[in-house]
């Protein structure tokens with residue numbers, strides 16, 4: 001990729017194999033909305049201008065004495081071309097090859113990896129990725145790009161050309177003015193894009209509030225009249241966020257979002273505000289309606305752009321905390337110096353204040369959804385709920401506010417994450433003082449867990465936590481609203497005063513004097529030596545014969561499995577084995593006189609308990625042998 005092109009040499013290079021397929025899909029699925037190609041190309045042009053403005057902050061000469069940045073749309077009716085030109089940063093040969101000659105950049109590769117082969121599904125997915133430059137091929141059967149990097153010699157221009165059929169050519173060329181021309185050779189039947197009024201109406205729709213003038217030739221100019229301008233500016237070219245809210249309609253906000261923040265769909269919600277004072281800034285922040293494909297990619301940066309006095313400075317750069325990484329938008333500071341560096345950004349007090357302010361705004365935006373637009377909140381939760389759950393872990397300052405926004409599944413929500421912690425507390429039973437939960441890898445694993453038996457019997461609701469992040473969440477949130485969060489799979493269960501008159505309560509204490517029982521507890525403990533720490537009579541079980549519990553301060557079986565799966569070496573912590581003294585199998589054990597059968601049955605009970613909480617047997621083959629032996633004895 002780094003080999004250079006000799007002057008006047010023309011190279012023909014192949015796209016990556018997948019490019020053609022991506023292009024076909026793009027063209028096919030976006031054709032019904034084909035005018036979006038203009039939004040994409042104008043958006044690239046505007047980004048190129050932003051990049052130049054930023055680079056010029058430290059090197060004024062890059063402007064080459066032309067500091068008036070703009071995008072130009074020009075048509076040639078005879079040649080049937082539409083050209084989108086900018087005088088932005090431009091590209092070198094290597095950049096052209098890398099940025100538009102391969103699909104390895106940005107989202108396209110990821111997009112390709114996630115294709116399912118089902119055309120209708122794949123078409124819908126395109127919306128999540130953004131296809132940018134390639135959208136030109138929706139209306140053009142050939143695209144020519146002529147570009148020259150700002151600050152370089154005019155002989156370093158590059159001409160790239162492709163009909164989107166798997167190959168492109170690239171050669172050097174002279175280009176007087178810096179920046180990029182994208183020339184679309186329109187397909188048969190696409191002549192509407194040669195009409196000035198049509199182009200203007202698309203610009204109004206998509207690019208009205210882009211912070212850069214979009215100009216076209218003034219076709220109605222009377223050549224006689226000297227004072228009439230050659231060009232007309234077709235958009236208002238004022239950054240949308242600088243306008244008063246009262247001047248803007250929801251539609252304006254939505255179009256601006258799609259134009260500048262690279263999404264095909266309308267956002268779910270937005271917040272726009274200006275903060276005055278010594279640290280002045282304007283925020284325009286959006287919650288998308290769909291999670292981005294790279295939401296779980298640790299390297300992915302946030303979609304919030306930082307501006308200083310309307311000059312684009314940078315994108316991403318931890319402007320939002322990780323748990324709000326789905327937020328997109330703009331923060332424009334009036335108080336930071338224009339020459340802020342990344343280093344400065346990391347340790348500036350003003351930035352900290354600005355970030356804190358932005359977080360507050362987003363949290364109240366989400367709160368507003370939960371209170372006033374439950375149907376939107378449901379969408380939000382389905383897309384971003386598991387990310388928001390990182391909030392109380394990462395952001396201790398706003399922990400309580402975030403915790404109130406979280407939704408959980410419980411033993412009473414039928415698998416749906418709909419319960420808030422405040423409503424859990426409202427539903428608590430007489431005498432209940434704790435918030436009970438059970439963690440596990442899947443809803444199916446936890447919903448029938450033996451650990452829940454006594455809770456179901458007493459009508460006590462238990463949160464069922466099966467998201468990956470949940471284990472960390474409960475560790476960082478030992479209590480909510482003064483109520484301890486308590487795992488039902490840990491510690492010696494004490495349901496205290498809850499539904500005391502219930503008949504199940506004459507359990508453990510009455511069993512203390514049962515000698516036969518005490519002696520099998522000892523015998524089981526000896527049999528399961530090395531596998532369990534202790535054996536005791538359970539107060540959790542009503543139907544199952546046995547279960548495993550961790551100590552109060554231990555991390556618990558599910559967490560241990562997560563850590564092991566992540567490659568962590570875990571010190572083995574042994575569980576306590578609890579048995580249900582009333583269960584027929586335990587009664588049977590009490591009477592068992594044959595040591596071998598006693599050992600088999602104890603081991604089976606232990607292995608069952610392990611399986612029923614989603615654990616894995618160390619020696620499954622022996623388990624199967626034991627079970628078969630038992631089954632055979634029944635024949």
Ligand code: ADP
Nearest residue numbers: 044045048090091099100106131132133134180
């Ligand atoms: P995206 O904009 O999502 O990165 P695109 O396919 O639209 O994807 O563009 C790929 C890359 O090509 C851009 O990131 C940019 O680096 C470069 N590019 C596209 N258009 C221009 C332009 N007009 N000027 C400078 N660079 C451009």
